[in-house]
Amino acid sequence: MQQLLQPISAVQGSKPICVNNVVYGIYQVTMGIIMTIRDYQKKLDAILQCYETPYWSPLSNAAHLAEEVGEVSRVLNHMYGDKPKKASEDPDDLAGELGDVLFTLVCIANSEGVDLQDQLQSGIDKLQIRDKDRFKKKTKSIA
Numbered sequence: 001m002q003q004l005l006q007p008i009s010a011v012q013g014s015k016p017i018c019v020n021n022v023v024y025g026i027y028q029v030t031m032g033i034i035m036t037i038r039d040y041q042k043k044l045d046a047i048l049q050c051y052e053t054p055y056w057s058p059l060s061n062a063a064h065l066a067e068e069v070g071e072v073s074r075v076l077n078h079m080y081g082d083k084p085k086k087a088s089e090d091p092d093d094l095a096g097e098l099g100d101v102l103f104t105l106v107c108i109a110n111s112e113g114v115d116l117q118d119q120l121q122s123g124i125d126k127l128q129i130r131d132k133d134r135f136k137k138k139t140k141s142i143a
């Protein structure tokens, strides 16, 4: 569980809201705002409903998601893979590309009526219940 929280809590100025090791949302310290994934879905939907076509078609969203995942892969390949980056290329932005993936996932979830909050909780439940003995845990040190 702790390893899952590290990438989230590593975001500058953000802290996860946890109750009994369940992440309910991200607390943005600098803005003083608490926003759950469900809040984010609703906020984005309210913004997009101002457009004639709030969401792209499912296949266009799927293609766009593949593009954004590819951009994440490209950054990681530059960081850890064998493909060197051209000197003429802009600096890589892993956080920005991960944000693009998340944004696109939220668009897909909203357009298909999926509550990501429930699905994220389901993922944690799988880890803590179904797979609780599946992976080797750290042993506690004796102080």
Ligand SMILES: [Mg+2]
Pocket: 068, 071, 096, 097, 100
């Ligand atoms: Mg992108």
